[in-house]
Amino acid sequence: MxxxxxxxxxxxxxxxxxxxxxxxxxxxxxxxxxxxxxxxxxxxxxxxxxxxxxxxxxxxxxxxxxxxxxxxxxxxxxxxxxxxxxxxxxxxVSRQRRRRPRKETPPPGVLKLVDSLIQPAFIEDRYFDILASNSLARALSPGLAVGGNQLRDLFLNPAEQALHPEWESVTECFVANLRQAVGNDVGDPRFIELTGELSLASPRFRQLWARHEVRGQRGTPIRMNHPQLGELTLNRERLGIGGTDALMLVVYHPDAGSSDADKLALLASADLPTSNAQRAGRARSQF
Incomplete structure (x- = not known):
């Protein structure tokens, strides 16, 4: 079997x-x-x-x-x-659980919250798809643009790998969290598609997936090696949206008064913001 x-x-x-x-x-x-x-x-x-x-x-x-x-x-x-x-x-496992999950949509109020935050922030689903992000998050990593997938970028995108000096431990954490998030819903088509693609393309993913590690992502510092800012350490917080784990609000924030805070402020001053509401309006105007 x-x-x-x-x-x-x-x-x-x-x-x-x-x-x-x-x-x-x-x-x-x-x-x-x-x-x-x-x-x-x-x-x-x-x-x-x-x-x-x-x-x-x-x-x-x-x-x-x-x-x-x-x-x-x-x-x-x-x-x-x-x-x-x-x-x-x-x-x-109920039959409803085995049906194709409905596509999760972030509430409008949370989209406004993401845009209003002065720290890099984005919304992810349980597959680590990016559903919304603010301009500072995208400046921190192009992989955080709407439509991206963090797992795919971590394992298949050399630029994203270079952003993480502790890439091996980061990949361990993400794969273990995917196991926990999906639980027994291994028949989920999106889950099968994503893990199948990564298993074929990445030996590292195959190795980690075979271990069946399970771990929840909790608030933790994460080191980055940004191409413009150099090395910085930010705190990564994940907050459930709507009382469930289907959607998570992720915020990166530096320690107050640190050199990392200065670097992030420099990145923010050079960034031209485009809100999630503005992007949604542009998408509607194309139809």
């Missing part, structure tokens, strides 16, 4: 392969032909039968008890984010 038809099995297998026998307290004897732990070793350490665990990985049993899940999570060293993701994979 593929990840699309058996996401639970794919997840368990990937996480099992990342746990070494030493981490699990199993002495290594002879040559091991598989990475990480064997199925029967996971079953033994979790206190369940090898046949039961095999049925879980093969998608023949999709309703394990919470006690079983907690035992497996302990053996596989799953942290809080990874365990939460495991629970989404065993939950019942």
């Amino acid at each position: 593929s990840e699309t038809t058996n996401p639970l099995g794919a997840y368990l297998r990937a996480r099992r392969e990342l746990v070494t026998p030493e981490q699990a307290g199993i002495p290594e004897v002879g040559v091991r032909r598989v990475p990480g732990l064997r199925r029967e070793e996971v079953a033994m350490l979790a206190g369940i039968s090898a046949d039961y665990y095999l049925r879980l990985e093969r998608g023949r049993n999709r309703h394990p008890s919470m006690q079983v899940l907690e035992s497996i999570a302990r053996v596989l060293h799953l942290d809080e984010d990874h365990f939460a993701h495991l629970l989404t994979l065993v939950a019942e």
Whole structure:
């Protein structure tokens, strides 16, 4: 079964392969032909039968008890984010959830907010598509223009890669967050299209995707190497719009009084603002 038809099995297998026998307290004897732990070793350490665990990985049993899940999570060293993701994979998926998701549209009030902010700001959906951005965000990175996709740029655009001196850790974070955002909705056509494109075009993405890491993006400093400003560090904050995680408002802001604040002010003074409302008006005038 593929990840699309058996996401639970794919997840368990990937996480099992990342746990070494030493981490699990199993002495290594002879040559091991598989990475990480064997199925029967996971079953033994979790206190369940090898046949039961095999049925879980093969998608023949999709309703394990919470006690079983907690035992497996302990053996596989799953942290809080990874365990939460495991629970989404065993939950019942309604037929509505499998339908093509409707295209999310940012509320007009939030679009005005983005334009009014004096810091780089933009709105992204769960696939990291850019749905709106202010002029300073686009000056910081052309990849933040409406219609762009941050994942595609990070893995396939050399200019965007050069913007991130810590590119490897940034890509790890984005891929792990995509896993969390999509959850068990692996049949989503947009999700399949994006991950398929990146898997074919980027060895780095394939490597990270196969690990099944799950991590929420939280407020964190991010380093950039801007072609005009040089190196600067900005704080990256993500705020849910409308009480859900379907749309996120992302704001980059410097520490007050820092050289990074001076550099950002310099970028803002050289930038000619065009609001989201103005761009929407121009688009309407073309019809």
